[in-house]
Amino acid sequence: xxxxxxxxxxxxxxxxxxxxRKMFQEKQILVLNLMSSPGAGKTTLLEATLTDLKEEFNMAxxxxxxxxxxxxxxxxxxxxxxxxxxxxxxxHLDGSMVLDAASELNLDNVDILFVENVxxxxxxxxxxxxxxxxxxxxxxxxxxxxxxxxPLIFAESRVMLLNKTDLxxxxxxxxxxASNFARSLNKDINIxxxxxxxxxxxxxxxxxxxxxxxxxxxx
Amino acid sequence: MxxxxxxxxxxxxxxxxxAKHGVTRLIRVKVKYGRISAxxxxxxxxxxxAMTMDTDLQGAILEIEEVPLQARCRECRKEFAPEGDLLxxxxxxxxxxxxxxxxxxxxxxxxxxxxx
Numbered sequence: 028x029x030x031x032x033x034x035x036x037x038x039x040x041x042x043x044x045x046x047x048r049k050m051f052q053e054k055q056i057l058v059l060n061l062m063s064s065p066g067a068g069k070t071t072l073l074e075a076t077l078t079d080l081k082e083e084f085n086m087a088x089x090x091x092x093x094x095x096x097x098x099x100x101x102x103x104x105x106x107x108x109x110x111x112x113x114x115x116x117x118x119h120l121d122g123s124m125v126l127d128a129a130s131e132l133n134l135d136n137v138d139i140l141f142v143e144n145v146x147x148x149x150x151x152x153x154x155x156x157x158x159x160x161x162x163x164x165x166x167x168x169x170x171x172x173x174x175x176x177x178p179l180i181f182a183e184s185r186v187m188l189l190n191k192t193d194l195x196x197x198x199x200x201x202x203x204x205a206s207n208f209a210r211s212l213n214k215d216i217n218i219x220x221x222x223x224x225x226x227x228x229x230x231x232x233x234x235x236x237x238x239x240x241x242x243x244x245x246x
Numbered sequence: 247m248x249x250x251x252x253x254x255x256x257x258x259x260x261x262x263x264x265a266k267h268g269v270t271r272l273i274r275v276k277v278k279y280g281r282i283s284a285x286x287x288x289x290x291x292x293x294x295x296a297m298t299m300d301t302d303l304q305g306a307i308l309e310i311e312e313v314p315l316q317a318r319c320r321e322c323r324k325e326f327a328p329e330g331d332l333l334x335x336x337x338x339x340x341x342x343x344x345x346x347x348x349x350x351x352x353x354x355x356x357x358x359x360x361x362x
Contacts, residue, residue, distance in 0.1 A: 029360055032259070032357060149284045153284055182282060211344050
């Protein structure tokens with residue numbers, strides 16, 4: 028017997044993700060799924076953002092990591108609410124993990140919830156976690172061919188942060204080449220070269236956050 | 247190795263569909279994935295075998311078919327299939343380079359199954 032099915036394989040995750048999105052929408056929280064390779068500077072960028080914008084916004088973080096709670100501790104030191112999910116080997120977060128973690132946060136009056144995904148340019152791209160937007164951080168030491176090699180994550184992201192620009196004099200990285208590949212895959216992507224360490228260029232990222240928080244409150 | 251999570255979800259859907267149609271033996275299942283989805287077919291094959299080992303589904307054939315990339319030009323609105331491996335997708339009609347809309351190539355779905 029031949030059975031025509033045509034169902035999305037990740038439909039169960041998509042359902043949980045829709046449920047999360049509805050919950051975040053009701054509370055008017057901007058939710059961002061932060062993704063990158065290990066070591067691209069996600070946590071440093073997050074620390075900078077949480078520190079620099081703490082007078083402006085109430086922010087919370089869900090930290091995903093294979094092991095340890097080091098990142099959650101670093102993030103919590105900025106004063107933001109943070110909760111750690113250990114995937115214990117799993118290479119990505121999924122909707123149900125974020126649903127569990129979100130229930131342990133006090134989300135009243137939160138403006139932005141950052142979900143810091145497991146460091147990996149492949150697996151997290153397939154799994155929605157109820158976010159408004161995916162944000163990919165690519166550091167200039169990783170090579171400008173990454174959007175070409177890992178197309179899905181860049182095709183799905185609303186923002187690409189090109190981090191560690193303070194190291195540009197020491198590496199062969201073409202901002203133009205990386206940007207062109209990403210734009211080729213994704214007409215809506217916003218690209219901001221930044222250094223989380225020196226804060227160079229980071230205002231453009233903060234401006235984007237301010238605009239999106241405002242849009243969320245008016246939605 | 248997110249193919250393990252994907253294989254898990256795949257098996258759940260197969261079980262639901264088999265129960266719905268009153269069949270008990272799975273012969274073949276066909277999965278389609280987009281060219282730029284983050285799927286490694288060999289890894290999915292291995293994950294599926296591991297997931298179905300010593301179950302009623304053991305021995306079923308998993309067919310994995312790639313769906314090509316299809317884009318719509320942001321300028322002339324014509325559809326085209328980007329050629330080669332390069333992802334700078336120049337529109338063959340009007341030569342516009344960036345910002346095309348991806349119509350297909352990100353998919354991941356179970357297409358059909360054969361069972362008795």
